[in-house]
Structure formats: C-alpha cells, structure tokens
Amino acid sequence: MNQQPAPSPSALPASLAANPKLSTWLKFSSDGKVAISPGKVEIGQGIVTALAQIAADELDIDLSRVQMIRASTAVSPNEGVTSGSLSIQQSGRALRHVCAEVRRIFLEQAAERLGIDIDALDIEDGTISGPGNVRTSYWELAQEVSLDRDATLSVTPKTVARRLLAGNSIPRIDIPDKVFARPRFIHDQALVGMLHGRVLRPENTRAKLVGLREDNVRAVVGLVAVVRDGSFAGVVAETEHAAEAALNALRKGATWSDGEPLPDEDDLASFLKAQPSESTVIGEKTAASPGTAARTIRRQYTRPYIAHASIAPSCAVAQWAGDRVHVWTHSQGVYLLRTDLALVLKLPVENITIEHMEGAGCYGHNAADDVALDAVLLAKSAGGRPVRVQWSRQGEMSDAPFGAAMVIEIEADLDERGEIIDWRHSIWSNGHAARPGRAAQPALLAAFELENPFPRIVSTNPPQANGGGGDRNSIPLYDFPSWHIGSHRLTTMPIRTSALRTLGGQGNVFAIESMLDEIAVERGEDPVAFRLRHLRDERAKDVIRAAALRAGWKPEKRPGIGHGVSFGRYKNTGAYCAAVAEIEGAEDISVRKLTLAVDVGEAINPDGVINQIEGGAIQATSWVLKERVRFDRRRITSTSWSEYPILRFSEVPEVEVEVIQRPDMDPVGAGEAAHGPVTAAIANAVFDALGVRVRDLPITRDRIIAAMELT
Amino acid sequence: MPSVRFRLNGAETDIDADPDRPLLDILRGQLGMTGPHFGCGAGECGACNVIVDDRAVSACDTPLWSVTGKDVTTIEGLGTSERPHPLQRAFIAEQALQCGYCVSGILMSAAALLKRNPSPTSREVKEALDRNLCRCGSHNRIVRAVLRAAEEMAAG
Ligand code: FES
Numbered sequence: 101m102n103q104q105p106a107p108s109p110s111a112l113p114a115s116l117a118a119n120p121k122l123s124t125w126l127k128f129s130s131d132g133k134v135a136i137s138p139g140k141v142e143i144g145q146g147i148v149t150a151l152a153q154i155a156a157d158e159l160d161i162d163l164s165r166v167q168m169i170r171a172s173t174a175v176s177p178n179e180g181v182t183s184g185s186l187s188i189q190q191s192g193r194a195l196r197h198v199c200a201e202v203r204r205i206f207l208e209q210a211a212e213r214l215g216i217d218i219d220a221l222d223i224e225d226g227t228i229s230g231p232g233n234v235r236t237s238y239w240e241l242a243q244e245v246s247l248d249r250d251a252t253l254s255v256t257p258k259t260v261a262r263r264l265l266a267g268n269s270i271p272r273i274d275i276p277d278k279v280f281a282r283p284r285f286i287h288d289q290a291l292v293g294m295l296h297g298r299v300l301r302p303e304n305t306r307a308k309l310v311g312l313r314e315d316n317v318r319a320v321v322g323l324v325a326v327v328r329d330g331s332f333a334g335v336v337a338e339t340e341h342a343a344e345a346a347l348n349a350l351r352k353g354a355t356w357s358d359g360e361p362l363p364d365e366d367d368l369a370s371f372l373k374a375q376p377s378e379s380t381v382i383g384e385k386t387a388a389s390p391g392t393a394a395r396t397i398r399r400q401y402t403r404p405y406i407a408h409a410s411i412a413p414s415c416a417v418a419q420w421a422g423d424r425v426h427v428w429t430h431s432q433g434v435y436l437l438r439t440d441l442a443l444v445l446k447l448p449v450e451n452i453t454i455e456h457m458e459g460a461g462c463y464g465h466n467a468a469d470d471v472a473l474d475a476v477l478l479a480k481s482a483g484g485r486p487v488r489v490q491w492s493r494q495g496e497m498s499d500a501p502f503g504a505a506m507v508i509e510i511e512a513d514l515d516e517r518g519e520i521i522d523w524r525h526s527i528w529s530n531g532h533a534a535r536p537g538r539a540a541q542p543a544l545l546a547a548f549e550l551e552n553p554f555p556r557i558v559s560t561n562p563p564q565a566n567g568g569g570g571d572r573n574s575i576p577l578y579d580f581p582s583w584h585i586g587s588h589r590l591t592t593m594p595i596r597t598s599a600l601r602t603l604g605g606q607g608n609v610f611a612i613e614s615m616l617d618e619i620a621v622e623r624g625e626d627p628v629a630f631r632l633r634h635l636r637d638e639r640a641k642d643v644i645r646a647a648a649l650r651a652g653w654k655p656e657k658r659p660g661i662g663h664g665v666s667f668g669r670y671k672n673t674g675a676y677c678a679a680v681a682e683i684e685g686a687e688d689i690s691v692r693k694l695t696l697a698v699d700v701g702e703a704i705n706p707d708g709v710i711n712q713i714e715g716g717a718i719q720a721t722s723w724v725l726k727e728r729v730r731f732d733r734r735r736i737t738s739t740s741w742s743e744y745p746i747l748r749f750s751e752v753p754e755v756e757v758e759v760i761q762r763p764d765m766d767p768v769g770a771g772e773a774a775h776g777p778v779t780a781a782i783a784n785a786v787f788d789a790l791g792v793r794v795r796d797l798p799i800t801r802d803r804i805i806a807a808m809e810l811t
Numbered sequence: 812m813p814s815v816r817f818r819l820n821g822a823e824t825d826i827d828a829d830p831d832r833p834l835l836d837i838l839r840g841q842l843g844m845t846g847p848h849f850g851c852g853a854g855e856c857g858a859c860n861v862i863v864d865d866r867a868v869s870a871c872d873t874p875l876w877s878v879t880g881k882d883v884t885t886i887e888g889l890g891t892s893e894r895p896h897p898l899q900r901a902f903i904a905e906q907a908l909q910c911g912y913c914v915s916g917i918l919m920s921a922a923a924l925l926k927r928n929p930s931p932t933s934r935e936v937k938e939a940l941d942r943n944l945c946r947c948g949s950h951n952r953i954v955r956a957v958l959r960a961a962e963e964m965a966a967g
C-alpha cells in the first residue's frame with residue numbers, strides 16, 4: 101500500500117482544506133453507483149468527465165458507475181468559482197485524494213470483516229476480493245462505513261502507471277444529451293407552474309428610469325405582474341410570448357434620464373491613460389551589471405473591450421417559498437452568487453439555495469449572475485411559482501460585463517549589439533475582475549438599479565499570487581537582465597468590465613511577443629532561435645520546438661503568405677503553449693492555419709485538452725480579426741451579431757494541436773492557454789506577409805491600411 | 812384564433828395561434844420542444860434552425876403561417892439514442908462540441924446539406940454552416956463530423 105506519514109494539514113489541496121469532510125465529495129448509493137459531488141461546474145470545458153475519470157481511477161470502479169452531481173449550495177463542497185483554468189488543479193487534486201482515502205478506508209473495513217490481511221485484498225469495479233474467493237463491495241460495506249470524517253491526506257493516490265483512465269481520451273459524458281437534444285441546459289428546463297419574466301433596461305448607459313406608465317402593459321393577456329423598484333423594472337407573465345409582449349408595452353411607457361457619457365471609441369488609449377488610476381509595481385529585476393543602452397525602442401499596443409458574447413442569452417429561474425428562495429443558474433460560482441444575493445435581499449445565506457444547471461459557454465463573468473438576481477426579484481411577485489428570466493441578445497451584448505480594454509507600453513533598451521538590456525512594461529486598464537461574492541458590496545447589475553441602490557463597484561485585479569488581472573502574464577518569461585513592470589488600474593469605470601478568458605493575459609502576451617518579434621527581426625535573428633536563446637525553462641523550449649517542427653518552421657517565403665510564432669505560459673505558472681500562425685492576404689487577411697504545441701502537465705483527457713486548445717485558438721482568432729465592442733458617447737452600439745461579428749465557419753483556420761504529455765507533472769487547465777500566443781502569432785504573421793506591424797487590435801482592414809500609411 | 816396545419820417530425824399538427832408569430836415561439840412554447848434553441852431571435856445565429864421541407868431555416872424569424880402544409884423537422888425528429896442519425900453518431904465520435912448550445916441548430920443545417928448533397932467537400936460543409944455561429948470554436952470538429960457522417964451514409 102502507498103502508506104506515507106500524514107503530511108501537515110497545510111498540504112491539503114485548497115479545495116479539500118476548505119471542505120475536508122469526505123462525504124461532501126463522495127457517496128455510495130444503493131444502486132451500485134457512486135455519486136461524486138465537485139464544487140466546479142461544467143461550462144463546456146469537459147471538466148465533469150475529467151473529474152469522473154479521476155474518481156473512477158482512484159476507486160477502481162467502472163466509469164459508468166460514476167454519477168456526477170451538479171453543484172448546489174445544498175450539497176456541494178464550496179470550491180469558489182469555476183475559472184482561471186484551475187478546476188483540474190483544485191477539484192481534480194481534491195477528488196484524487198478523497199477517493200484514494202475512501203478506497204483505503206473500505207479496504208480496511210473489508211480486511212476486518214473478512215479477516216484477511218489488507219495487502220491481500222484487491223478491488224475491481226468496486227468489488228473487493230481476496231484469497232479463497234472471499235468478496236464484498238463498496239456498496240455492501242457502505243452501511244458500516246461512515247464517510248462523515250475529515251480527509252487526512254494519509255493515503256497517497258495511485259502512481260501514474262496504475263491509473264487506467266487518466267491520460268486517456270474518454271468520450272465526454274455530457275455530449276450524448278446535447279447531441280440528442282435532451283434537456284440539459286437551464287434554458288430548456290420546464291418546472292411545474294413556471295412563469296416567464298423579462299427585465300426592462302435602458303438603451304443609454306446607466307440611464308435612470310424617471311417615469312413608467314403601466315396602462316398598456318396591464319392590457320397584455322397572460323400578464324401576472326409588473327415589478328418596479330427604482331430603475332429596476334420588469335414583467336412576469338404566464339408564457340414567454342406574453343412576457344415579451346408585456347416588456348414591449350412597458351418599454352413604450354418608460355421615460356429615462358440621459359445616462360452617463362462614454363469615452364471615444366476611437367481614442368481608447370488616450371482615455372485609458374488620462375483616467376485616475378491606482379498604480380502598482382508588478383515586478384522588478386535589477387541587473388548584476390547593467391549594460392549601456394545604445395538605443396531604446398518604445399511601442400504601444402492596445403486591445404479593445406471584448407464581449408463574452410455567449411451564444412445563448414443568460415437565463416435563470418427563481419422560486420420563493422416564504423422567505424426562502426431557490427435559484428437555478430449557470431453561474432460559475434454558486435456560493436459566490438449566494439453571498440451577493442444575501443447582501444441584496446438582506447437574508448441569511450441559509451435562506452438561499454443555488455443550484456447549477458449548464459448554460460452555453462460563458463468564457464468568464466458574463467450576465468449569468470446578473471440574470472439570477474433579476475429572476476429572484478421578479479419571482480417575489482409570482483406567488484410562489486417559479487419564474488424563468490432570459491435576457492435578450494441585445495442585453496447580452498450591452499449590459500453584461502466586458503473584457504477590459506488595455507493600453508500596454510513597452511520600452512526596451514538595446515545595447516550596441518542589439519541585445520535587450522532592460523525591459524519596461526506598463527499597463528493601463530480597468531480592473532479585470534468584478535465577480536460576485538468577493539466584496540462587501542454585491543456585483544450584480546440589478547443591485548445598482550434599485551430604489552435604494554448599492555454603489556456600482558469598480559473592477560479590481562486579483563493579486564499576482566493568483567495570476568494577477570490586467571497584469572496577468574506581464575512579467576517576461578525571458579532572461580532579460582533587468583525589467584520593471586507596472587500596472588495602472590483605473591478607478592473610474594464608465595464601461596462595465598469583469599473577467600473574460602485570460603484577463604489581461606491576451607493583451608500582455610500580444611504586446612511582449614510582438615515586441616520580441618520586432619527586435620528579433622531587426623537583429624536578423626530567427627524569432628524561434630531568439631526565443632529559445634532567451635529561455636531557461638526546458639518545458640517552455642519544448643513547446644516552441646514542437647510547434648516549430650510541426651509547422652515546418654520556417655516555411656519558404658511566398659507572396660501573400662506570412663508566418664508568425666509566439667509563446668506564452670498562462671499566468672506564468674499554468675499551461676505552456678506555443679503557436680505558429682499562417683496567414684494569407686493583403687488588406688483583408690485570413691488565418692489559414694494555426695499549429696500549436698501545449699504542455700498542461702498530466703493531460704487527464706488528451707482529446708479534451710485538444711478540444712479546449714482548438715476552441716481557444718479559434719476564439720482568439722475571432723478576437724484578433726473581428727472583435728471590438730462598439731459604442732457612441734451614450735450607449736453600446738454593437739448589440740447584435742451583425743454589429744459584433746465573430747468568426748464564421750468559412751473563416752476558421754485549420755488548427756493542429758500537439759499535446760506534450762507529462763504524466764508526472766500536476767495537471768493544469770487548458771482553456772486559456774492559447775489566446776495570448778495565437779494573438780501574437782497572427783500579428784507576427786501579418787508583419788511577415790505585409791511588412792507592417794499592427795499594434796492595435798483587432799487587426800482589421802482599416803487597421804492594416806492605417807499601419808501601412810504610418811510606415 | 813386561426814389555425815395553422817403542418818407536419819411536425821412526421822405528425823400532423825394543428826396550432827391555434829397568431830400566424831405571424833415566429834415558429835420558434837410555437838415550438839418552444841405551445842409545443843414544449845426544447846431542441847431548437849433561442850440565441851438571437853433575429854435570424855443571425857442559427858441556434859434555432861429547423862428543416863422546413865428540405866431547407867434549413869431559422870425558426871426565430873420564420874412566421875408560423877409560412878409553414879402551412881409543410882414538413883417541419885426539429886432535432887427531436889432527427890434521431891434518438893436508440894436510432895441515431897449518422898450525424899449524431901458522428902458528432903459523438905468526433906466529440907464535436909464544447910458547450911453544445913449551438914449544436915442542435917448546426918445538426919439541422921448539416922442534415923439539410925447532406926440531403927441535397929450527400930458527399931460534400933469540406934468547403935461545401937463550411938458554406939452550408941456559415942450562417943450558424945459557434946462561440947466555443949468547435950468549428951473544425953463539426954466539419955469533420957459532418958464529413959464523417961456523409962462517408963458513413965455513403966457506405967450505407
Ligand atoms: S435564434 Fe434564430 S437565428 Fe439566432
């Protein structure tokens with residue numbers, strides 16, 4: 101047995117330290133199944149399957165016996181939020197330890213019951229057997245064993261060689277439901293007596309509701325209630341159709357104030373730099389023997405506000421019973437949402453139950469939490485019936501938080517040989533995080549609209565220890581002799597921002613990797629060789645070499661075709677990823693092919709990792725070529741798919757992914773690894789093809805022409 | 812209320828509703844079919860796609876009256892886990908989705924394509940799916956799955 105002395109409790113995986121009781125994570129049910137209850141949620145990333153693989157491996161049971169329980173504040177461990185590519189690290193590690201310990205406890209019980217030495221026992225698909233054909237099982241013993249005890253970490257999980265499922269591309273367990281359209285999404289849930297709600301929101305940003313005539317609404321057949329609390333207004337109706345009709349009538353009767361002004365969308369850099377901000381030194385390195393600068397290169401990079409633009413509008417269902425409320429949500433953090441709802445409702449958290457149901461991919465903090473509060477507020481007028489609220493496409497594109505716009509300035513001092521001797525990187529951006537449940541104030545939209553409103557919170561940045569926010573990935577992974585990295589987080593926030601995939605990582609990797617490319621090219625040095633020369637981490641070098649090899653770096657120069665390379669390690673502590681982009685075109689460019697190599701440590705489900713990387717690469721291509729939240733001085737104007745276009749099937753590049761398996765290394769998430777590297781690889785390929793550096797995202801026809809004019 | 816008659820997944824269906832209402836409303840509302848998804852309500856994303864006669868259309872901007880006397884197929888009528896459509900088998904084999912919200916509409920566009928063109932090239936698949944949006948970036952897997960289904964259907 102893999103017995104080891106118990107480590108200190110501080111070595112417990114964070115999720116387990118916070119939720120130590122074994123029974124929180126795992127229960128044997130009487131029908132020969134095992135219910136596994138993680139606190140992380142499925143958001144299309146395949147986490148539920150990867151966690152099931154881990155549990156089945158450690159318990160020695162068939163995967164088909166594992167039942168994955170959806171997160172709920174009623175039963176699940178509190179694992180905070182499903183974000184930051186941390187689920188496999190946090191939930192996976194916790195479950196691995198829990199299952200290993202539970203297996204051991206059952207073996208001890210079986211040894212005692214059967215009178216056989218524990219080392220002579222074996223488990224196969226949950227059946228425990230030993231010499232002389234004696235046998236029992238988890239389910240037989242379940243009555244005798246209490247799992248209401250704390251994890252001790254006294255059992256070492258299996259070694260890599262003894263895991264049967266982890267490391268294999270097991271088909272995802274949620275996919276059949278989705279392909280056969282069995283209701284699985286929150287949008288498709290039908291509860292008995294369910295009503296439908298809609299919320300009225302202003303066109304102009306932060307306009308206040310100054311007048312509301314309700315007479316037209318009252319005439320709508322099927323209307324149940326009109327709700328108003330300050331600037332928050334909505335309707336509840338018997339059907340979705342009636343709710344839409346009532347909302348339209350309500351809109352006609354509404355009078356709004358002017359709202360608050362927005363910045364100039366064509367001059368975001370000046371706007372961001374002129375705002376009051378809080379400055380932080382993110383990293384500093386001093387050279388042992390500073391060189392002499394022969395010259396300094398200074399470049400500015402920008403990225404616009406980017407919408408999460410989930411394919412489904414956000415949706416939630418809420419039902420009151422007296423002073424208790426039950427909420428169904430696709431929020432990424434059921435406990436965090438509960439905290440904020442308790443603040444708004446002024447109720448103890450025990451009165452609120454939050455249950456997760458899948459939504460469409462969210463890519464960060466979108467309107468999932470906002471719509472949950474909308475549903476809770478509207479359901480107060482529903483006489484105890486459940487109320488389903490769904491946002492409109494327009495609402496999803498204008499009222500949900502956006503990924504923050506960024507300006508990044510890099511100055512590099514070069515010596516007379518053109519080597520980098522000092523590197524300075526400054527960021528101006530709103531904070532990248534305003535998730536619920538983290539502050540003394542709620543972060544939910546309707547809370548800012550009530551008659552007695554909560555103050556609008558201004559987004560902040562997670563600390564560097566948690567990967568940072570606007571400053572994520574801003575510390576170079578290269579061996580420059582000295583650097584200074586500074587971040588200026590805006591303390592005003594005319595446009596609402598919060599977590600979008602990678603936070604500041606995409607912008608910072610874009611800036612660093614574009615600048616490096618420029619310096620390498622200027623030196624006449626191959627950009628792959630240049631990067632390898634400045635890296636010490638072999639895992640970093642391996643992904644670059646693998647991507648370069650696979651892409652046949654560097655392909656022969658052909659007119660109208662360009663190739664670019666880039667590298668990043670997500671959060672500087674997570675997945676390594678290198679990308680080679682091949683683009684085609686002149687003023688209108690298309691990305692033909694992306695070749696990526698990635699190292700996520702132990703890839704529990706390699707095809708799942710590839711799926712995540714492919715998806716990230718394609719989404720990043722969409723950000724780079726097309727995406728930019730549009731606004732005039734009063735309102736967000738990119739409120740539909742025609743005003744906020746994303747990449748289409750005919751525009752999607754071929755994507756090849758190589759996974760470097762490291763079964764002995766801790767697994768890390770793959771969902772955010774590709775965005776930064778792909779962004780910079782495309783920009784570098786544009787330079788290779790056209791000889792211009794586009795430093796402002798998105799790289800559109802107009803931006804390319806503007807860059808050409810500058811050259 | 813006037814009544815509109817059409818065949819829904821093979822079954823004669825009579826609906827009493829305002830004929831100007833979008834078909835998606837009727838399918839998801841009165842008929843309780845949750846396969847076709849709402850994504851934009853403006854014919855711009857394809858999440859709600861169904862097949863009317865032989866063409867994939869967005870149900871959110873198809874008025875009910877326009878399907879009078881026609882054959883409407885939703886994903887519920889495409890296949891079941893017991894008797895899957897080759898496309899459904901292929902989507903599972905290729906693990907051709909992430910969140911999957913877009914997939915019920917995409918399957919219908921693909922089914923309509925394979926009916927009129929049983930052996931499409933990958934370019935033709937992309938063209939046929941160009942009005943379907945996928946935010947997760949599952950495109951390449953989806954194209955592979957459609958090609959795989961076409962091959963399987965050709966092999967009989
Ligand atoms: S919901 Fe019909 S096309 Fe988007």
Ligand code: FES
Pocket residue numbers: 144411460461908909910911912913914944945946947948949
């Ligand atoms: S798989 Fe999520 S939108 Fe297509």
